[in-house]
Amino acid sequence: MLRIAQRELFRARFSSWDPKPGLRLLLSCPATTSSDYFQSKSASINLFRHPLGSSQRQHWCGYASAPQVHIAEAENTDTSTEVEKLSALKPTTKEQKPRVVVLGSGWAGCRLMKDLDTRLYDLVCISPRNHMVFTPLLASTCVGTLEFRSVAEPVRTIQPALSKSPNSHFFLANCTNIDAANHEVYCEAVAENPDKDDVQKLAFKVAYDKLIIASGAQALTFGIHGVKDHAIFLREVSHARDIRGKLLQNLMLSEIPGVLEEEKKRLLHCVVVGGGPTGVEFSGELADFIRTDVRLKYPHVKDYVHVTLIEANEILSSFDVRLRQYAIKHLTKSGVRLMRGVVKDVQPGKLIISDDTEVPFGLLVWSTGVGASEFVRSLQLEKAPGGRIGVDDWLRVAGLEDVYAIGDCAGYLPSTGKSVLPALAQVAERQGKYLARSLNKIARQGRGRACSASGLEEGEPFIYRHLGSMATVGRFKALVDLRESKEAKGISWAGFLSWVVWRSAYLTRVVSWRNRFYVAVNWTTTFIFGRDTSKL
Numbered sequence: 001m002l003r004i005a006q007r008e009l010f011r012a013r014f015s016s017w018d019p020k021p022g023l024r025l026l027l028s029c030p031a032t033t034s035s036d037y038f039q040s041k042s043a044s045i046n047l048f049r050h051p052l053g054s055s056q057r058q059h060w061c062g063y064a065s066a067p068q069v070h071i072a073e074a075e076n077t078d079t080s081t082e083v084e085k086l087s088a089l090k091p092t093t094k095e096q097k098p099r100v101v102v103l104g105s106g107w108a109g110c111r112l113m114k115d116l117d118t119r120l121y122d123l124v125c126i127s128p129r130n131h132m133v134f135t136p137l138l139a140s141t142c143v144g145t146l147e148f149r150s151v152a153e154p155v156r157t158i159q160p161a162l163s164k165s166p167n168s169h170f171f172l173a174n175c176t177n178i179d180a181a182n183h184e185v186y187c188e189a190v191a192e193n194p195d196k197d198d199v200q201k202l203a204f205k206v207a208y209d210k211l212i213i214a215s216g217a218q219a220l221t222f223g224i225h226g227v228k229d230h231a232i233f234l235r236e237v238s239h240a241r242d243i244r245g246k247l248l249q250n251l252m253l254s255e256i257p258g259v260l261e262e263e264k265k266r267l268l269h270c271v272v273v274g275g276g277p278t279g280v281e282f283s284g285e286l287a288d289f290i291r292t293d294v295r296l297k298y299p300h301v302k303d304y305v306h307v308t309l310i311e312a313n314e315i316l317s318s319f320d321v322r323l324r325q326y327a328i329k330h331l332t333k334s335g336v337r338l339m340r341g342v343v344k345d346v347q348p349g350k351l352i353i354s355d356d357t358e359v360p361f362g363l364l365v366w367s368t369g370v371g372a373s374e375f376v377r378s379l380q381l382e383k384a385p386g387g388r389i390g391v392d393d394w395l396r397v398a399g400l401e402d403v404y405a406i407g408d409c410a411g412y413l414p415s416t417g418k419s420v421l422p423a424l425a426q427v428a429e430r431q432g433k434y435l436a437r438s439l440n441k442i443a444r445q446g447r448g449r450a451c452s453a454s455g456l457e458e459g460e461p462f463i464y465r466h467l468g469s470m471a472t473v474g475r476f477k478a479l480v481d482l483r484e485s486k487e488a489k490g491i492s493w494a495g496f497l498s499w500v501v502w503r504s505a506y507l508t509r510v511v512s513w514r515n516r517f518y519v520a521v522n523w524t525t526t527f528i529f530g531r532d533t534s535k536l
Helices: 002-015 031-038 054-061 079-084 107-115 135-141 237-253 261-267 277-297 321-333 374-378 425-444 496-509 513-529
Strands: 023-028 042-047 068-071 087-089 099-103 122-127 131-133 152-154 169-179 184-189 203-207 210-213 269-273 306-311 336-340 343-347 350-353 358-360 363-366 389-391 403-405 410-412 469-474 477-481 492-495
Touching (some): 135 496, 261 269, 277 336, 277 469, 321 469
Parallel strands (some): 087 203
8 A cells, every 4th residue: 555655646746747858867766666657667757847846856755665866867878869858059040140159257258248249149158157357456355455346247247138139148057068060068057056956967058150168277286285175266256255254264263362372373374375466466465454454453463464475486477577676675565475485285274385394374375377277178179288278370279160269278279380378368358359350250241150161261360469567566556567578678667656557557447337436436445444354
């Protein structure tokens, strides 16, 4: 009787489903209870989501001998059959506009989306974040000079067609593979809490006419043990939020009665590894925060707070020698300790450099450059030096039709005779602008469809000219280097006037007027009232 009751319960639950293409779920049923119903030990069904909801589904799976539902790869099934059953955006028809798919929402991808003519194309953006980060001002958010929303620009604001056009979409997902032969990309949805959110493993595919790989890069750790576990990178808004939270938490913990003096020194020792523009700017912002805010709001521990900047070679190596010397002098005067060395191990609460010196820390920020991401490394494509996706002079991926790569994930192939461009925002932005102009031209010539651009006149290749570099070092001082290269001659200066130029330039480069207003208001508020030290 129990078996009959369980079988009838299963029939009732199963009959209420409305299967849709999507995930492949395996219903593994014990033979003792379901062999007469399924004629086998397991059955499978494709569905998008259980209409009864997650709570009822868990209730059903809670019966001792009821079918167990879990997300998994189907065993012993044909791969092509599985691919066909994925939810998909199908290839465009003649009545529709050609579809451009952009992987990523960084500088390169967002500039391309902004300039792409959406009267000629439908646009699909696939990215694990729904905003672009204005990275030059990211360090300022770590100490409360700016609020986080001031440096985050929603992609739907950058390209309104993603909200207004019926055939343009933004998908919060990671691309897992590219099928260039069939002009399709395979993706997996991103969820904030993968343990609780059922859409985490939801897979789908998107057909494209033109594919733009602009997935960016990831922070380099050089394989050093403990970096990923104990250091915080500075590339995303989430990283800046973690740094700010950790910094404020350590300040408050150090004031608790009973904390030993040595532990106070460790908690309030902030270590920055990497002497590039990001590391130097963060060190300068942190020194300003200590000088103007910590000393006023945390007087009991103000003498314990210190900043150390570790660099293996020269800080700001791409800048003019005179500017580097100015930066060293100014940072030292601001209280930043400069240390030369190579980190060889990172352990909880301390790191060890090449001469076996142990450096205790309460906060460790890692900013040593970027390299090819795991996704880029997984692609079976011809690679440029450094593991980037190899492209030609027109930013086309070698050997693939209708596929382009721009930004930090792309690099010139050795056959072009050009060196790999630096991983800079201005490089990525100008590549996006160039490629958008090229794609618009292709569509106006009626070649926007997949496999229709063969024989098309190539046009002018992409040429990058460096416009210069800027970096702030704190206390209303900055560096401006307008040389085209390290060897070239040009204008460079440092000081208060450079700081005014730095702020003015970046304020005008912020994408939207809304965020320009936020940035201006945040700067004014900080100047008058000081930085916010609330830990939210």
